[in-house]
Amino acid sequence: MVPIAGKQLVILVLWLALSTIVVIAFSWVVSSTKRPVPVGDVQPGGYRLRRLWGWFYGTLLVAAFAVTLWTVPYAWAQGSTGKPALVVHVYAHQFAFTMPKKLPSGTRIEFLVTSLDVNHDMGIYSPQGELLGQVQAMPDYTNVFFFTFPKPGRYVIRCLELCGAGHSYMFQPLQVYAPAPASTLGGRSA
Amino acid sequence: MPTEQMGAVDLHGGDVGVTPRWMVGVSLVIGFGLIFFLGMVGGVMKAAQGNLVHLSPSTFYALLTLHGDGMISTVVLLTAVAHWYFLRRLLNLRVEVLVFAVLAIVWGLVAAAVAILIGGFGPGWTFLYPLPFIGNTWPVWSTGLFFFGVLFVGIGFAIFCLDILAGIIREYGVLNGLALDTIFPRLRRADGKVAPPTVIAATMVSIDGILTAAAGTVLVVDLLAHWAMPHFPVDPLWIKNLTYFFGHTIANLTIYLSAGVIYAALPHYTGRPWHTNRVYAISWTTSLLFVPWAWPHHLYMDFVQAPWLQIFGEASTYIATIPAAVVTIFGALLLVYRSEMRWRIGSTFFMAGLLGWLVGGVAAMIDATIPFNEVLHNTLWVPAHFHTYLLGGVFLFVIGFASYFAGDDAPPTRLTKTFEWVFFIGMIGFLAMFYAGGIEGVPRREAVQPVPGPLLAVIGTAFAAVLLIGMTGLLIEIFRRGQRNGATHEREVT
Ligand code: HEM
Ligand SMILES: [Cu+2]
Numbered sequence: 001m002v003p004i005a006g007k008q009l010v011i012l013v014l015w016l017a018l019s020t021i022v023v024i025a026f027s028w029v030v031s032s033t034k035r036p037v038p039v040g041d042v043q044p045g046g047y048r049l050r051r052l053w054g055w056f057y058g059t060l061l062v063a064a065f066a067v068t069l070w071t072v073p074y075a076w077a078q079g080s081t082g083k084p085a086l087v088v089h090v091y092a093h094q095f096a097f098t099m100p101k102k103l104p105s106g107t108r109i110e111f112l113v114t115s116l117d118v119n120h121d122m123g124i125y126s127p128q129g130e131l132l133g134q135v136q137a138m139p140d141y142t143n144v145f146f147f148t149f150p151k152p153g154r155y156v157i158r159c160l161e162l163c164g165a166g167h168s169y170m171f172q173p174l175q176v177y178a179p180a181p182a183s184t185l186g187g188r189s190a
Numbered sequence: 191m192p193t194e195q196m197g198a199v200d201l202h203g204g205d206v207g208v209t210p211r212w213m214v215g216v217s218l219v220i221g222f223g224l225i226f227f228l229g230m231v232g233g234v235m236k237a238a239q240g241n242l243v244h245l246s247p248s249t250f251y252a253l254l255t256l257h258g259d260g261m262i263s264t265v266v267l268l269t270a271v272a273h274w275y276f277l278r279r280l281l282n283l284r285v286e287v288l289v290f291a292v293l294a295i296v297w298g299l300v301a302a303a304v305a306i307l308i309g310g311f312g313p314g315w316t317f318l319y320p321l322p323f324i325g326n327t328w329p330v331w332s333t334g335l336f337f338f339g340v341l342f343v344g345i346g347f348a349i350f351c352l353d354i355l356a357g358i359i360r361e362y363g364v365l366n367g368l369a370l371d372t373i374f375p376r377l378r379r380a381d382g383k384v385a386p387p388t389v390i391a392a393t394m395v396s397i398d399g400i401l402t403a404a405a406g407t408v409l410v411v412d413l414l415a416h417w418a419m420p421h422f423p424v425d426p427l428w429i430k431n432l433t434y435f436f437g438h439t440i441a442n443l444t445i446y447l448s449a450g451v452i453y454a455a456l457p458h459y460t461g462r463p464w465h466t467n468r469v470y471a472i473s474w475t476t477s478l479l480f481v482p483w484a485w486p487h488h489l490y491m492d493f494v495q496a497p498w499l500q501i502f503g504e505a506s507t508y509i510a511t512i513p514a515a516v517v518t519i520f521g522a523l524l525l526v527y528r529s530e531m532r533w534r535i536g537s538t539f540f541m542a543g544l545l546g547w548l549v550g551g552v553a554a555m556i557d558a559t560i561p562f563n564e565v566l567h568n569t570l571w572v573p574a575h576f577h578t579y580l581l582g583g584v585f586l587f588v589i590g591f592a593s594y595f596a597g598d599d600a601p602p603t604r605l606t607k608t609f610e611w612v613f614f615i616g617m618i619g620f621l622a623m624f625y626a627g628g629i630e631g632v633p634r635r636e637a638v639q640p641v642p643g644p645l646l647a648v649i650g651t652a653f654a655a656v657l658l659i660g661m662t663g664l665l666i667e668i669f670r671r672g673q674r675n676g677a678t679h680e681r682e683v684t
């Protein structure tokens with residue numbers, strides 16, 4: 001099994017928690033039908049509750065939306081932060097990625113991703129098998145994708161878009177090495 | 191019965207010798223037959239992913255395309271027919287038009303099935319350009335035939351929407367079809383009649399449905415032109431946007447069609463009427479405006495997409511959930527809360543479907559949040575959430591409707607309860623394996639999955655078998671019970 005950490009852990013907890021609340025609410029409503037009352041008795045309270053729920057839900061959405069605005073992965077949101085990145089071209093094609101076999105960890109890399117035939121998707125899996133991020137590869141277009149490998153190890157690049165009969169076999173290792181000590185780089189990017 | 195008070199008058203028996211009741215019944219039988227067959231196909235795919243049976247990758251992807259295209263077309267057919275069943279009592283609709291719409295959809299399905307089963311066409315039901323044309327393992331004719339099939343499904347749906355919209359315009363006008371007269375006194379009719387919730391839902395579905403079908407037509411005509419003349423230029427990003435505008439919206443509209451059914455059918459069990467008020471007008475106008483803007487959430491990982499579309503797509507997806515969560519589902523719970531609910535197969539399935547809609551909707555919202563989409567896009571989380579609200583939502587509504595339609599109003603028996611439990615347990619287990627796969631980063635649409643995909647698929651196959659057994663038993667029981675009660679019920683309801 002792949003360890004559940006990072007975003008996946010947040011997602012799992014969030015979804016389980018919200019689903020549990022939903023199931024409890026439904027069970028409560030279902031069991032309430034054992035004690036029926038005329039509709040007039042529940043409607044005013046129900047409408048009040050609906051207004052509250054509406055405000056609560058709306059606020060929640062606005063908050064979630066605001067948070068995501070700060071965390072989108074796109075170049076226009078990320079491009080200006082950090083040091084000039086290492087630029088790496090990726091050409092996806094049936095059924096492999098033409099790209100370097102080795103890349104440094106801890107370095108902000110600017111991937112320029114495109115495809116030579118159909119749509120593909122470059123998914124980055126950690127040495128433990130966690131999916132860390134991805135970007136589509138589309139013919140005629142180049143997607144700019146920033147990524148920093150968190151630690152050295154043997155990563156896997158895997159295609160995440162159905163691209164033909166060989167799709168399941170479109171994956172390859174990527175060796176991520178610790179960059180040379182800061183001194184040899186002139187102490188610039190320590 | 192409350193539902194029968196909604197201005198119900200029986201209309202034409204049909205000039206082609208087809209009664210509305212017969213047409214709805216036949217459509218249900220065809221639809222359930224297809225769901226069963228395509229569900230078996232789904233089970234075989236899971237078994238292949240679990241290495242329990244062997245399929246070549248091209249066979250696997252052909253079956254995947256068949257299952258996806260077939261299931262979506264079938265639920266469009268089923269929910270449209272179910273909604274129509276109630277609408278025809280409220281609007282002046284002709285059964286002949288429904289016959290044409292159903293025939294077009296079925297013909298579209300047959301064309302696609304031939305392209306897939308004989309031709310081996312297999313780029314997935316979203317047939318993302320240029321895969322149908324490049325480096326493929328299927329003949330050129332199958333690509334063209336499949337596009338014609340999609341075109342016919344779109345045409346069938348468009349016919350359905352146009353007839354309903356025309357009926358609404360004749361009876362209420364578009365604005366009052368959305369019950370906007372509850373907000374703007376100027377629009378109010380002399381006789382004070384407002385559109386019931388079922389009609390409000392139909393107004394939204396028919397307008398957005400026509401938009402969707404139009405986009406689908408542009409899409410398929412572009413692709414057919416490219417198919418006939420390979421030099422015909424096609425832009426991959428534009429086509430991808432068009433594809434998801436069509437694919438996302440048509441799948442999504444089945445839920446709104448179902449809402450129309452629930453508005454009409456649930457009061458039959460709760461004994462409380464479902465009234466129109468301005469909240470419904472606001473909420474369905476919001477859906478009308480924002481549902482067509484949710485598609486960009488399928489292109490979050492296409493970083494070249496215009497930034498405003500990414501952001502607006504997320505905002506629209508969020509906004510589109512408000513009417514569902516705050517008005518329709520909350521309204522249904524309020525209708526049931528402390529009512530004298532008669533728990534029948536119909537009402538049980540409507541409630542279970544609402545639950546599936548909500549749970550799947552939460553999972554969908556998480557996926558539609560850009561930073562989460564980075565690790566969920568094209569993983570099994572995607573089939574996890576849409577099976578939750580299509581299989582565990584829309585399809586349950588259709589079963590509930592079938593029970594209502596069949597006049598199966600008797601209390602559940604030991605046998606039906608057993609089948610229900612088998613069905614639900616199978617479904618929950620089956621869905622749980624999808625979610626687990628998504629969290630573990632297993633990609634969707636893989637003939638051969640990375641670990642732990644195959645292990646989860648073995649467990650998923652077992653649950654799928656349980657699900658299919660429960661479903662089949664239950665459907666047969668509904669049919670038998672309906673036949674027993676049918677004679678008396680028909681006089682009452684039709
Ligand atoms: C009845 C039991 C069902 C079973 C056993 C089943 C099984 C499956 C499986 C194994 C997949 C492939 C997932 C992947 O690895 O990507 C799949 C995909 C899909 N299913 Fe189902 N499914 C069922 C019901 C439904 C229903 C009721 C619907 C819709 C109403 C539906 C719509 C779809 C769609 C649209 C896809 C995506 C196809 C694609 O990726 O091109 N399924 N299903
Ligand atoms: Cu690929």
Ligand SMILES: [Cu+2]
Binds near residue numbers: 438487
């Ligand atoms: Cu979608």
